[in-house]
Amino acid sequence: MPAPRECSLTEFLDLLRESLSRDACWGVVLSQPCRVDAHSRGRESLFPIGDARVGATEPVDRRPEIKTPDPFAEWPSKLTVRPIELSGARQYQLAERRGKQEFHLNLTADELLTRITAEFGERFEQADLFTPDADYSARVIRKDVVRLTKRKPSKSAPPLTHDRRKQYLIPEGRPCPFLTEIGVMTPAGQVKAAKQAKFRQVNRFLEFVDDVLPELPPQGVLRVIDFGCGKSYLTFALHYLLTELRGREVEVIGLDLKSEVVRDCQRIAEKLGCRGLRFEVGDIAGYAATGPVDMSVSLHACDTATDAAIAQAVRWHAKVILAVPCCQHEIFGLISDDSLPGLLRHGILKERFAALATDALRAALLEAVGYRTQVVEFIDLEHTPKNLLLRSVRTDRPSSESRERYEQLKAQLGLRDFTLEQLLQTEL
Ligand SMILES: C[S@@+](CC[C@H](N)C(=O)[O-])C[C@H]1O[C@@H](n2cnc3c(N)ncnc32)[C@H](O)[C@@H]1O
Secondary structure, X not given: OOOOEEXXXXXXXXXXXXXXXXXXXXXXXXXXXXXXXXXXXXOOOXXXXXXXXXXXXXXXXXXXXXXXXXXXXXXXXXXXXXEEEEOOEEEEEXXXXXXXXXXXXXXXXXXXXXXXXXXXXXXXXXXXXXXXXXXXXXXXXXXXXXXXXXXOOOOOOOOHHHOOHHHOOOOOOOOOHHHHHOOOEOOOOOEXXXXXXXXXXXXXXXXXXXXXXXXXXXXXXXXXXXEOOOXXXXXXXXXXXXXXXXXXOEEEEEEEOOHHHHHHHXXXXXXXXXXOEEEEEOOOOOOOOOOOOOEEEEEEEOOOHHHHHHHHHHHOOOOEEEEEEOOOOOOOOOOOOOOOOOOOOOXXXXXXXXXXXXXXXXXHHHHHOOEEEEEEEOOOOOOOOOOEEEEEEEOOOOOHHHHHHHHHHHHHHOOOOOHHHHHOOOOO
């Protein structure tokens, strides 16, 4: 590869233009913010007009002596661009880092070129362009002049199809009142960097709900209960999906033992004007529904509270049951190394095995009472190890095979009792 050379900044922009024109721009990064520019244009209060330091030529660090907080913390420190495919068309996702936050924007090739032209040399001193033929690094050394380095290509083709943003039911960039209220989004619809995981989790959950909507009555008020709703961001998400995105009339109830949490959720629901959403204090086991329930949701309801939620839903003939179990202690205390020699000797293995076995038993019981059941991954394992979702749809065809499977597994585990079985005695 040739040695670095000096060239005009325009020459670098031409390289970018050319790579964009043949869909061969695999990424751009602008870094090394121009501090001088930030002072003179964006932070006049720090360097008032007439300040001798503005416009000085020596390359010194011009930051005034400022104690914390760092006034530049929110100033863009980096722009990262990657190609994505939106509705079958090539676009470029621009991520702008400001302090701890990252903001995203999708741009066409022309818009990207305009943006980079405006930023490079003005707000950033370093630009890196990645193409299939070469990596280009350009460093501003004088006004409109850069030192250009060409290297062997380091990036492989970007995974355009892996962009999940286009599939999100609540896309980034669309202001969503409840996400703003719970601090996931800014009022303008940008997802805060620290809340990206929660944002993904909300959307993932909504995908599951959306998938089962065809199983629910197509008309009339949908009645949904969220058992052990806690702070309820998923309850609000569910309500948003059903009402705002799917135009349904709903009665959504969030139930929890904790009165303070319930009060807070109710206040938020009223503040946001969430029609048909209310919160109640109560115990899952003793909760008496005042009418038919179409869908029951229980997300991380502790230990056997999940069983209580499933049993209630089955008794009410809920059409859909979504349950993400939480900590599971019941079987852990009942199985011993004798049942599965070698496997259960280590505490952590026993704990995980107990949780898996519990969900297998629950799934078999649900099928036994007439619910087609799938066990699927709820969210990425990186967020929580409690990431399985039991997704059950009522078929009214109890499965004797599943009942048999349940009995076999129970016997293999050496179990005499199992909470969900007791709770479903009448239905089994
Ligand atoms: C881990 S939090 C999960 C909150 C929420 N569903 C989520 O996934 O973010 C579990 C919640 O279940 C509630 N809970 C546990 N047992 C319950 C019961 N028997 N009846 C009602 N709520 C219960 C707790 O008070 C707590 O708020």
